[in-house]
Amino acid sequence: MNLNHFQTMLLFAVVISVAFAFLTKRKLSERARYALWTFLAFLLVAVAIGWLMYPLSR
Secondary structure (H helix, E strand, C coil), X not given: CCCCXXXXXXXXXXXXXXXXXXHHCCCHHXXXXXXXXXXXXXXXXXXXXXXXXXXXXX
16 A cells, blocks of 8 residues: 555654543543544644745755
8 A cells, every 4th residue: 555645744643632532531422522533633734834834945
């Protein structure tokens, strides 16, 4: 399987978000909400860092 950078970032965000949710929350509804929140936070931070680094690549 050959993944590009964006797919790898999504996979990492999903795995880590689910792990964080299962390690920190007890109820299923809390886990789902926390996993979604951390997933979106990972994506937002990754995209922001990518935009900040873009001028340095030229």
